[in-house]
Each structure stands twice: as C-alpha cells, then as structure tokens.
Amino acid sequence: AQTVTQSQPEMSVQEAETVTLSCTYDTSESDYYLFWYKQPPSRQMILVIRQEAYKQQNATENRFSVNFQKAAKSFSLKISDSQLGDAAMYFCAFSGAGSYQLTFGKGTKLSVIP
Amino acid sequence: DVKVTQSSRYLVKRTGEKVFLECVQDMDHENMFWYRQDPGLGLRLIYFSYDVKMKEKGDIPEGYSVSREKKERFSLILESASTNQTSMYLCASSLLALSYNEQFFGPGTRLTVL
Numbered sequence: 405a406q407t408v409t410q411s412q413p414e415m416s417v418q419e420a421e422t423v424t425l426s427c428t429y430d431t432s433e434s435d436y437y438l439f440w441y442k443q444p445p446s447r448q449m450i451l452v453i454r455q456e457a458y459k460q461q462n463a464t465e466n467r468f469s470v471n472f473q474k475a476a477k478s479f480s481l482k483i484s485d486s487q488l489g490d491a492a493m494y495f496c497a498f499s500g501a502g503s504y505q506l507t508f509g510k511g512t513k514l515s516v517i518p
Numbered sequence: 519d520v521k522v523t524q525s526s527r528y529l530v531k532r533t534g535e536k537v538f539l540e541c542v543q544d545m546d547h548e549n550m551f552w553y554r555q556d557p558g559l560g561l562r563l564i565y566f567s568y569d570v571k572m573k574e575k576g577d578i579p580e581g582y583s584v585s586r587e588k589k590e591r592f593s594l595i596l597e598s599a600s601t602n603q604t605s606m607y608l609c610a611s612s613l614l615a616l617s618y619n620e621q622f623f624g625p626g627t628r629l630t631v632l
Binding site (some may be wrong): 408410413437439447448449450451454456495499504505506508509510511 | 563
C-alpha cells in the first residue's frame with residue numbers, strides 16, 4: 405500500500421515571498437502520478453499541479469512548481485511570489501498507474517501574512 | 519467548467535437515522551468518488567464508482583453504502599448514523615478511469631451526528 409506523508413501541519417509565509425511545502429511518499433511501483441491539491445477556506449478543492457513519475461522535468465504552473473526527486477521519493481511544492489489567495493490547505497496525493505484512486509497526505513495549512 | 523454539487527452544505531442528524539448525501543456532476547464523467555475528510559487525517563476514500571450501478575470499496579467503507587443509478591448522480595448512504603461518522607464528506611468526479619486524471623471536487627457536506 406502507498407503512503408503519503410506531509411510533515412508540516414502548518415506553515416506561514418510573508419506576502420510576495422517564496423514557500424516550499426514538503427511531501428514524501430512510499431511505493432513499490434515504478435510508474436505513478438503525483439498531485440498537489442489546494443483547498444481554500446470554505447471553497448472547493450482544486451488541482452494545483454500534477455507530475456508524471458516517468459518525466460524527469462519538474463512540472464510548473466505559473467507561480468507553482470515542484471521539486472520531484474524520484475529516488476528520494478520526495479515531491480515538494482514551491483509557491484513563488486505568495487499571494488493572499490494562496491492561503492489554504494494543501495494536500496499532496498499519489499496515484500499508481502492503472503489505478504484511479506488517490507492516496508492523500510494529511511495536509512499542510514498555509515497562512516499568508518500581509 | 520465542471521460542476522460538482524452536493525445536496526447540503528451542513529446537515530445535523532440523530533444517532534440511528536438513515537442519512538442520504540447526494541452528489542451530482544454535470545460533465546458526463548465516468549468516475550465518481552466519496553471521501554471523508556477529518557482534521558489531521560486528510561482525505562480517505564469511502565467508495566468509488568466507475569460506471570452506472572458499478573461500485574468498489576475504498577479504504578473505509580464500513581458503515582456506508584452507495585448508489586449510482588444514473589451517470590451524473592452518486593449517493594452516499596449511512597444506514598444507521600453514529601457519532602463517529604460526524605465529519606466533512608467530499609464528493610469528486612473524474613472523466614476517465616485513468617490514474618492521471620484530475621478529480622473535480624464538490625463543496626462538501628459537513629455532517630454532525632448527535
């Protein structure tokens with residue numbers, strides 16, 4: 405069974421600064437997908453970024469990028485130029501190839517300080 | 519845009535009551551999911567459905583059942599609600615049964631069982 409670990413229950417960042425959220429996972433599979441989802445307060449959860457394990461290049465979506473270290477089984481999310489709207493719960497998730505189930509971490513609550 | 523709606527944002531029920539949580543998606547998605555979200559535990563999969571009348575158990579199916587009579591609607595049923603089922607319930611859908619597919623989430627139903 406896969407496990408996803410987010411070791412930082414809460415983090416904070418100054419507006420316009422950069423913050424990195426950590427995620428590690430454990431799996432015996434070689435082909436899989438990793439995701440970061442964002443859940444703003446009282447709003448629906450949305451996908452932030454997605455990484456295919458077979459791709460060496462780190463995924464980037466505007467101010468959001470990941471640092472994917474396959475050998476270390478690490479998948480961190482970097483948010484650059486943090487904005488007040490980035491305040492949310494962030495969940496790291498894993499999906500094995502051939503499975504449409506997501507395994508989620510416990511989440512990191514990010515606060516953005518004006 | 520994909521829209522996933524849930525019948526109630528807040529629900530209060532008594533122990534032993536039969537509870538129905540409804541979820542509807544409007545984008546002809548094949549897959550639908552029910553998760554339970556608890557602080558410090560992240561999201562845990564209760565059931566998912568990959569087609570009409572088809573369902574599979576997730577990680578925590580005990581005490582729950584589901585129904586999918588139409589493609590757009592997926593219901594979660596608590597046959598006899600208990601206080602330990604007090605939680606936030608999230609519904610999600612995805613287009614295809616593929617591991618890299620984005621899941622689209624509803625706003626959640628916060629259920630309190632007294």
